[in-house]
Amino acid sequence: MIDSDGSFGIRSLVIAFNSLDASLAYYIKGRLGYGKVKKVKNKNAVIFVLQNREGLDKVIKLVNGKLRIQYKIDAIDKHIVNVYKNPLNYKLHINSSFDLNNY
Numbered sequence: 001m002i003d004s005d006g007s008f009g010i011r012s013l014v015i016a017f018n019s020l021d022a023s024l025a026y027y028i029k030g031r032l033g034y035g036k037v038k039k040v041k042n043k044n045a046v047i048f049v050l051q052n053r054e055g056l057d058k059v060i061k062l063v064n065g066k067l068r069i070q071y072k073i074d075a076i077d078k079h080i081v082n083v084y085k086n087p088l089n090y091k092l093h094i095n096s097s098f099d100l101n102n103y
Helices: 019-032 053-063 070-081
Strands: 006-009 012-018 036-039 045-050
Touching: 006 070, 012 019, 012 053, 019 036, 019 045, 019 053, 045 053, 053 070
Parallel strands: none
Antiparallel strands: 006 012, 012 045, 036 045
């Protein structure tokens, strides 16, 4: 979901969902223990927004080595890791394997 409909901004992660998948957004919020689910005005969509440092740290640990798009890793480095005064110590890796069972 992050590779396709997710984006990392300054100290945030946003993932867009169709309204029919709102329960998945709430499930992710519950599993992480952080974040908010918001209805997108005039759209048949909701967004999951994560801005808590501990939550972002948790997500980065979960997705490290699973993302397949380099610019997503670059966005994590630029907008999350390098923004904090005490940078998070990560060596982020891209998943370049052909195995799609990487959930």
